[in-house]
Amino acid sequence: MEINGAQLIAIFIVSAVAGMGSVLDEFQTHRPLIACTLIGFILGDITTGIIIGGTLEMIALGWMNIGAAMAPDAALASVISTILVIAGHQSIGAGIAIAMPLAAAGQVLTILCRTITVFFQHKADGFAEKGSLRGIDICHLSALALQALRVAIPSILVAMYIGTGAVQSMLDAIPPVITGGLQVAGGFIVVVGYAMVINMMQAGYLMPFFFLGFVIAGFTQFNLVAFGVIGLVLAIVYIQLNPKYNKPAVAAAAPASNGGQDDDLDDDLDD
Amino acid sequence: MKKLTKSDFFWTFVRSNLLQGSWNMERMQALGFCFGMIPIIKRLYKGDERKQALKRHLEFYNTHPFVTAPIIGVVTALEEQKANGKDIQDGVINGLKVGMMGPLAGVGDPIFWGTVRPITASLGASFALGGSLFGPILFFVLFNLIRLLVRWYGIKYGYEKGTDVIADVAGNALQKITEGASILGLFVMGALVNKWTSVHVPIVISTIQKQDGTVAVTTVQTILDQLMPGLIPLLLTFLCIKLMKNKVNPIWIIFGLFAVGILGYWTGILGM
Numbered sequence: 097m098e099i100n101g102a103q104l105i106a107i108f109i110v111s112a113v114a115g116m117g118s119v120l121d122e123f124q125t126h127r128p129l130i131a132c133t134l135i136g137f138i139l140g141d142i143t144t145g146i147i148i149g150g151t152l153e154m155i156a157l158g159w160m161n162i163g164a165a166m167a168p169d170a171a172l173a174s175v176i177s178t179i180l181v182i183a184g185h186q187s188i189g190a191g192i193a194i195a196m197p198l199a200a201a202g203q204v205l206t207i208l209c210r211t212i213t214v215f216f217q218h219k220a221d222g223f224a225e226k227g228s229l230r231g232i233d234i235c236h237l238s239a240l241a242l243q244a245l246r247v248a249i250p251s252i253l254v255a256m257y258i259g260t261g262a263v264q265s266m267l268d269a270i271p272p273v274i275t276g277g278l279q280v281a282g283g284f285i286v287v288v289g290y291a292m293v294i295n296m297m298q299a300g301y302l303m304p305f306f307f308l309g310f311v312i313a314g315f316t317q318f319n320l321v322a323f324g325v326i327g328l329v330l331a332i333v334y335i336q337l338n339p340k341y342n343k344p345a346v347a348a349a350a351p352a353s354n355g356g357q358d359d360d361l362d363d364d365l366d367d
Numbered sequence: 368m369k370k371l372t373k374s375d376f377f378w379t380f381v382r383s384n385l386l387q388g389s390w391n392m393e394r395m396q397a398l399g400f401c402f403g404m405i406p407i408i409k410r411l412y413k414g415d416e417r418k419q420a421l422k423r424h425l426e427f428y429n430t431h432p433f434v435t436a437p438i439i440g441v442v443t444a445l446e447e448q449k450a451n452g453k454d455i456q457d458g459v460i461n462g463l464k465v466g467m468m469g470p471l472a473g474v475g476d477p478i479f480w481g482t483v484r485p486i487t488a489s490l491g492a493s494f495a496l497g498g499s500l501f502g503p504i505l506f507f508v509l510f511n512l513i514r515l516l517v518r519w520y521g522i523k524y525g526y527e528k529g530t531d532v533i534a535d536v537a538g539n540a541l542q543k544i545t546e547g548a549s550i551l552g553l554f555v556m557g558a559l560v561n562k563w564t565s566v567h568v569p570i571v572i573s574t575i576q577k578q579d580g581t582v583a584v585t586t587v588q589t590i591l592d593q594l595m596p597g598l599i600p601l602l603l604t605f606l607c608i609k610l611m612k613n614k615v616n617p618i619w620i621i622f623g624l625f626a627v628g629i630l631g632y633w634t635g636i637l638g639m
Contacts, residue, residue, distance in 0.1 A: 120387050121432055124484075124510055129491050133503040143498040150495025150502060153488050154563055155621075160480040163429065163472070164395065168618050193625060200618040213391040217425075220389075220398050224421035227414070229405050232421065236402040239389030273633050280637045281628020283565035287600055288620050290556050291607030297481050299549045309557025314596040320490050320555070327554035331547035338546075341539055 097183040098259040099139070106138045107255050108248050111175045115247030116240055118171040118206065121161060126171035126247075128152035135178040148178050148188055152195060155285055158292025159199075166210075169202025175251045183258045184267050189279035202247070209246050213239040305330060369411050369450045371443065378406040380522055383439055386432050395429035400439075400464075407443050411450035420446070423457050430468035431475025436518045438467050440525020441532050463530070470536050474545050482552035483513055489559060560604050561597035568599075569638035 099107070110131070117125030124130060129149045136145010152174055159167035173195035181191035216235040223231030257263050294306065308330075309323065318326075335341060386399040401424040408420045430438070442460060449455040491506030525532055535541065568587040575583045591598050603624075610620055631637030 116388070119390055120385060122384050122387075122514065124507065127488065127506070129488060129495055129503045129506050133495075133500070142500065146495045146500060146503060147498050150492040153492040153495065153506075154559075157485050157488060157559075158617075160476075160484075162476055162480070164392075168621075196618065196621050196625065203618070207392075210390055211392045213389050214393040216389055217391050217394055217398050220401065220425060221422070224401075224418060224425055227418040227421065229409055229417075229421075232398070232401060232405065236385070236389045236398050239391070239398070240385065243388070274629055276639070277629030277632035278625060279628075280567075280632045280639060281625045283567070283628075283639075284600055284603055285621055285624050285628075286564055287560065287604045288607050288617050288624065290560050291604050291611060292617055293481050293485055293552065293556055294604070295608050295611045297477050297549050297553060299477075299546075299553070302546070302549050302553050305550045306553040306557040309554040309559075310561050310597065310601060311557075313558035313561035318558075320486075320493055320558070323555050323558045324486060324490075324551070327551040330554060331550040334550055335543050335547050341543060 097139075097185070099179075099183055099255050103138050104252060104255055107135065107175070107179070108252050110134045110138065111171070111251035112244035112248040114171040114175055115244040118169060118202075118247065119209075119240065119243040126169075126174070128156055128170055128174040131171060131174035132178045135175055136182060139179070139182040141182045144182055144188070145178055148181055148191055149174065151188060151192055151282070152177065155192065155289055156199075157286070157289035158296070159289065160292070160296065162296060166203055166207055168196075168199035169206055169247075170199065171247045172202030172205070172250060173199035175247065176254050179251070179255055179258055180267070183255070184264065186267055187275055187279070189282050190267075190270060190275050192282055192285075193275075193278040201250075205246050205250075206243070209242055213242060369447065371407060371410055371447055375406045375410050376443075376522065376526075379403055379439060379443070380519055382406065383436065383518060383522070386435055394425070394427045396432075396435070397425050397428045400428045400435070401425050403435075403439060404442070404446075407446055411446055416450075419457070423460060426461050426464075428464055428468060430472040431479065433479055433514055433517050434471040434475035434521065435468075436521025437525035437532055438464060438471065440522040440527070441467070441529060442525075443522070444526045444529040463533075467533065467536060470541075474541050477545055477552065478548040479514075482548040482555075484510060485552065486555055487513075489555070489563070560600050564597065564600035564603075566599040566603075567638045568636060570636060 114126045114131040117123055117127075117130075128151075132145045132149030132152060133142065134145070136142045136148070139145070152170075156168070156170045156173075159170055161167050176198050177191040177195035180186050180194055181188055186194070216239040220232050220235040223235065305327070309327070312318065312326070313323070382405065383403040386396055386403060388402070389398040390396055391398070401421060404420075404424050408417060408424075412420045442464060445455055445460055445463070449460075487506050487510045490509075491502040493502065494505065495502030528535070568591065570587045571584055572587060572590070573585045575585075577583055595601075607617075607620055611617065628637065
């Protein structure tokens with residue numbers, strides 16, 4: 097599918113917004129659910145965009161920047177894989193598979209950008225010396241613009257060349273055993289994201305709740321809302337009953353129960 | 368008497384949404400924090416004091432982006448007192464920022480990245496997988512609503528309570544919320560591991576011709592499902608956790624699983 101000029105401009109804007117979202121992590125415009133949907137809309141097939149977004153979102157569920165550690169980049173992966181599926185006529189499974197190397201590439205690119213922006217940080221020191229508020233604004237926003245271009249430029253290049261015969265025949269040359277295998281892998285690749293979330297929590301002593309969720313899901317047809325409500329109730333009850341948060345009450349109760357035991361013991365001895 | 372106006376707070380709130388825009392490897396969110404403080408600095412300081420204030424907020428800073436809100440609030444309260452002549456050293460303000468960012472990041476990461484986002488995103492994805500536009504909209508609205516409320520009331524709360532916030536950070540309340548969020552997050556993760564994965568092992572173990580003419584085919588998957596549905600995804604999840612604990616990059620694990628998928632499909636061990 098040829099992508100026309102207006103669509104190219106729209107892709108540039110959306111991918112720039114996704115790039116900004118990726119570094120800001122505020123509005124979540126870099127998340128597959130949002131980015132894939134918007135690209136799908138631009139390319140005239142929003143439904144496919146939404147489905148790719150949903151699929152990719154589950155894989156990317158645990159992709160998060162913690163401290164100074166960068167996550168795989170959802171922005172670049174979302175935008176380009178959606179272009180490949182809709183304009184490049186690939187299966188969703190293949191699109192997802194291609195998204196993974198892109199996420200890795202995006203991760204490298206963002207680390208590069210975040211190194212380059214050290215320059216703006218030093219520039220800002222100079223403006224602080226002069227007391228220039230506007231200068232500091234410009235430094236900050238330039239760094240943000242750099243992150244926008246990080247995603248927008250690769251995306252627009254893919255969009256421009258996707259309609260060409262060479263790219264198309266290259267994509268079509270992928271053997272069916274690979275695309276089938278990728279689809280199979282798509283069924284369980286999501287566990288990486290779940291593992292990332294669990295790993296980040298670092299709360300081994302709360303793992304019984306994980307297993308409870310797992311078993312309930314295995315034997316019921318509850319939907320996510322139901323799981324959310326049950327989880328919330330469990331959390332509240334746990335906090336309410338946890339002796340850690342009820343110290344005075346425990347202190348008062350402890351002697352009483354000890355006394356009780358002593359009495360039992362005495363009774364036993366009497367017998 | 369220098370007094371901050373409503374619009375100063377509003378613009379600081381707006382700017383704080385761009386906190387991480389200039390995130391860099393040297394001082395991380397430092398420039399972003401200063402960018403957020405500019406309406407406050409502009410109102411309170413002139414001349415050399417302004418330069419000093421700008422420099423003060425260009426020091427190393429990094430925390431979870433949303434919980435930065437109460438820190439902005441506390442710092443704003445201190446800056447206002449300082450501008451009105453109270454003797455507050457630069458080191459006090461920076462010490463406060465550095466002292467709060469660690470504990471607050473420890474709260475923000477499990478709550479927002481570990482619970483709120485995975486839950487709102489998977490809820491959105493569950494609709495999106497059926498092609499419904501409601502999914503992306505639900506995620507976008509729900510997540511940003513929570514986020515903006517935390518930002519707005521965080522700044523307000525920090526400003527009103529001032530340095531008293533530090534006692535709250537060290538106290539029980541935040542620990543309770545973090546622990547509760549972790550329980551909710553882990554519970555839902557457990558459900559997702561079972562519900563939103565599909566592994567199918569179609570290898571036939573036995574084919575029995577029953578008396579009524581029907582054929583009962585038993586595959587490896589049938590037996591596994593009788594044992595415990597979702598057993599393979601569960602084991603895979605723990606394998607991933609083990610690998611991540613050994614510092615393997617998640618992207619490599621993903622590539623590895625793709626290879627397993629292709630190999631399994633090719634040999635017929637794994638089916639659709």
